[in-house]
Amino acid sequence: MDHLLNDQHKLVQKTLRDFTANEVKPLAKAIDEGERFPRETVSKMAEMNLFGLPFDTAYGGAGGDTVSYAIAVLELSKACATTGVILSAHVSLCAAPIATWGNDAQKEAYLPGLLSGASLGAFGLTEPNAGTDAGAQKTVATEHDDHFVLNGNKIFITNAGEADLYIISALTNPDARHRGISLFIVEADTPGFSVGKKEMKLGIRGSSTRELILDNVTVPKANLLGKRDKGFAMIMEILSGGRIGIAAQAVGITEGAIEEALRYTSERKQFGKPIISFQNTQFMLAEMETKKEAAKQLLFKAARYKDQGRPYAKEAAMAKLYAGNTTTEVTQQAVQLFGGYGYTREYDVERMMRDAKITEIYEGTNEAQKMVIANMMMKEGAA
Amino acid sequence: MNIAVLVKQVPNTTEIKVDKETGALIRKGIPTIINPDDLSAVEVALKLKATHGGKVHVFTMGPKSAESMLRELYARGVDDATLLCDKAFAGSDTWSTSLVLSTALKRHRFDLVIAGRQAIDGDTAQVGPQVAEFLGIPHISYVDEIRGVDATHCFLRKKEEKQSMHLKCPFPLLITVLDGIAKPRYMNMTHIFNNASRDVEILDNDALAIEKADLGIKGSPTKVKKTYAKSITKKTTAESLAPEDAAERILAVLREKGGMPDAL
Numbered sequence A: 001m002d003h004l005l006n007d008q009h010k011l012v013q014k015t016l017r018d019f020t021a022n023e024v025k026p027l028a029k030a031i032d033e034g035e036r037f038p039r040e041t042v043s044k045m046a047e048m049n050l051f052g053l054p055f056d057t058a059y060g061g062a063g064g065d066t067v068s069y070a071i072a073v074l075e076l077s078k079a080c081a082t083t084g085v086i087l088s089a090h091v092s093l094c095a096a097p098i099a100t101w102g103n104d105a106q107k108e109a110y111l112p113g114l115l116s117g118a119s120l121g122a123f124g125l126t127e128p129n130a131g132t133d134a135g136a137q138k139t140v141a142t143e144h145d146d147h148f149v150l151n152g153n154k155i156f157i158t159n160a161g162e163a164d165l166y167i168i169s170a171l172t173n174p175d176a177r178h179r180g181i182s183l184f185i186v187e188a189d190t191p192g193f194s195v196g197k198k199e200m201k202l203g204i205r206g207s208s209t210r211e212l213i214l215d216n217v218t219v220p221k222a223n224l225l226g227k228r229d230k231g232f233a234m235i236m237e238i239l240s241g242g243r244i245g246i247a248a249q250a251v252g253i254t255e256g257a258i259e260e261a262l263r264y265t266s267e268r269k270q271f272g273k274p275i276i277s278f279q280n281t282q283f284m285l286a287e288m289e290t291k292k293e294a295a296k297q298l299l300f301k302a303a304r305y306k307d308q309g310r311p312y313a314k315e316a317a318m319a320k321l322y323a324g325n326t327t328t329e330v331t332q333q334a335v336q337l338f339g340g341y342g343y344t345r346e347y348d349v350e351r352m353m354r355d356a357k358i359t360e361i362y363e364g365t366n367e368a369q370k371m372v373i374a375n376m377m378m379k380e381g382a383a
Numbered sequence B: 001m002n003i004a005v006l007v008k009q010v011p012n013t014t015e016i017k018v019d020k021e022t023g024a025l026i027r028k029g030i031p032t033i034i035n036p037d038d039l040s041a042v043e044v045a046l047k048l049k050a051t052h053g054g055k056v057h058v059f060t061m062g063p064k065s066a067e068s069m070l071r072e073l074y075a076r077g078v079d080d081a082t083l084l085c086d087k088a089f090a091g092s093d094t095w096s097t098s099l100v101l102s103t104a105l106k107r108h109r110f111d112l113v114i115a116g117r118q119a120i121d122g123d124t125a126q127v128g129p130q131v132a133e134f135l136g137i138p139h140i141s142y143v144d145e146i147r148g149v150d151a152t153h154c155f156l157r158k159k160e161e162k163q164s165m166h167l168k169c170p171f172p173l174l175i176t177v178l179d180g181i182a183k184p185r186y187m188n189m190t191h192i193f194n195n196a197s198r199d200v201e202i203l204d205n206d207a208l209a210i211e212k213a214d215l216g217i218k219g220s221p222t223k224v225k226k227t228y229a230k231s232i233t234k235k236t237t238a239e240s241l242a243p244e245d246a247a248e249r250i251l252a253v254l255r256e257k258g259g260m261p262d263a264l
C-alpha cells in the first residue's frame, strides 16, 4: 500500500505515527474507562492543523487531500478509535459540506474556525424514528421573513455537546418527505438549541454521542446550506465522504489489533514455546493481515477516486462495508489469540474489539452500504 | 532576528554497531532520525521567530540522503535549509566539520546560531563551540532556558552540574541547547503540503572553497586509534533483598571496592 503514497503522504503518516504514539495511545485506556472526551488531544491536533487537512488553503486549510485525511484517521484509530472519529465527523460531516456547498459568506464565517480547529463540528441527521430510513425524519424548519424556525430531536450525534457548529437536516417541505429536506448551519449557542442525553456505549466511549434538542431555534436564512429542499442528495454525498473516514477508522483499529496480536503471540509461551510458533496462530495472523490489506486497498481506492474527482459512492460504501466486517472479525480473533488475558481490560485488544463494532453501524449500517452498492450496480448495469 | 540552526541526521539506535576494521559506525541499513538535541534547537528557533519575527535557516553537513531530514524541518515551519554535501567532507572530525559549517554560515548574517548540545552518535559536544570559534563569536553551551531577548542581547540560563547561571550575552552569539529546553512540535499539515517539497540548497566544496587539506579523514586532527565495545569482565551476582537490606549490601560492596568515603 505504502508504495502508492507520495512524499507528502509519507510525512503525514510519519508525523501521525509519532503523534499517536506520544499523545493518543497513552490516553486511550483512560478516556475509554472514564467515558471522557479527550479535549486536550483536540487542541494538540489543532496545533498541527489536522482539522483543516484535506481543504484548500484559502480559508486556512492545509492543502492536503482525501488520501492524507484517510491516513490521519487510520493512524489515530490504530491506538484510539475515539480520537479517529472526532476528526472524521468534524472533517467529513461538517467542514466538508460547508466547503462544498457553502456560499462565500458562509465559508468566510465558518471555515477559518473549523479548519484551524478553533471550533469543532458535528452533523445531526439521525432521529429516533429515522435511522437507515433518513427520509422519514420529522424535524421541521418553518419559513419566516428572514429566518427559519427549527423544531425537533436528533439522536446519536457524534461530537454533540463538544461541537461549536452543527449541520442540521430539517424538513422545509414536510409533505414531500425526502424531497423536502434542507440543511442548516446552526451555532451551538443559538437560543433553543441544546444537547440532551449522553449515550453510554459499548465502544468509542470517549467520543461524545448525544441527543440534540431543537426547541424553536431561529436560524437566519443566510445559514441555509445549499439549495432549499435539495438536502437529501447532499446528505447522501456527505455520507459517502464520511464513509471514507469510517473505513479509515476501521482499518486503523484492525492494524492496531494485528500489531498487538503479533507482539503478544511472539512473547506468550505455552507448551514450552511462543504461541506464534503454532501453525494455527500463524494462519490466523496471515488471514487477519490479508483481510486488513484488502480493506486498505478498498479504502485508498475510494480516497483516490474522490481526489481525482471521479464518482466514488460505490467505492466508499464497499470500503466501509468490508473494512467494518474485517475489523469486527479481526479484533475478535485478536482477543482469541490473547486467551483469557485478552478478555480483561488490562490489554488493549479488549477495547479494540468493543470499538470495532460501531464501524458496521454508523454512517449507514452494513445493510445500508449493500443497498448503496447494489443500487450503483443496477444503475451501472442499466447504463 | 535571523537564526541559524545546526542539525545532524543520526542513526536511530542505542545499540551502536562498529566496523571492526575502521572503528567507524556502520550507518547502512539503520533508520535515521534528527538528532534529538538538534530538534529541540529547531524548536527554540521557531519559538523565537514566532515572538520576534525573522527567519530560521537550518544547516547540515551530510550525505545527499539528509535532504529528507531537512524536508521534515520545512514541515515544521523552517524557512531555509542548506545541505553541505561533498565527497571531500566525508570522514571529517569535529574540527573539519566545524570548519565546513562555519564557512557556510559566513555566507549569511545571523544574530543567533543554535546547535544541539551533542549528537547521539558521537557525543563529543564539540561542534557547536568550535563553530563559534571559527566565526569569532561568543558561545554559551548547555543552555536550558532562553529567558528573554532584546534588541542587542540574549538572556539565558546555562545549566551546570549542581547549579545554573543566568547570563546576558550580546548578539551575535552561538548557543548549544539541551533537549529538555523545548518539546519539539510535530510536523504541521499546512507546512507538509506547502513547504516540505521546496528545494533544499545544496552546497559542495566548489561553493565553499575550503582547502582540501583541511577536509575529510586526512584533514582531521583527530585520529581514532581504536573503537571497541566495553566488555564486562566481573561476574554479575543477583540477590533479592528487602530495600533496607539491599541498601546496606550496596554500601558494603562499595566500601569493599573503595568507592565510598569512610564517613558514610
Ligand SMILES: Cc1cc2nc3c(=O)[nH]c(=O)nc-3n(C[C@H](O)[C@H](O)[C@H](O)COP(=O)(O)OP(=O)(O)OC[C@H]3O[C@@H](n4cnc5c(N)ncnc54)[C@H](O)[C@@H]3O)c2cc1C
Binding pocket: A089, A123, A124, A125, A126, A128, A130, A131, A132, A133, A155, A156, A157, A158, A159, A201, A209, A358, A361, A362, A363, A364, A365, A366, A367, A368
Ligand atoms: C456511536 C454513534 C454515533 C453516531 N453518530 C451520528 C452522527 O454524528 N450523526 C448522525 O446523524 N447519526 C449518527 N449516528 C446514527 C447512525 O448513523 C444510525 O444509528 C444508523 O444509521 C442506523 O440507524 P438506526 O440506529 O435507527 O437503526 P435502524 O435504521 O433502525 O436499523 C436497525 C437494523 O435494521 C436494518 N435495516 C434497516 N432498514 C433496512 C432495510 N431497508 N433493509 C435491510 N435492513 C435494514 C439495519 O441495517 C439495522 O441492522 C450515530 C450512531 C451511533 C451509535
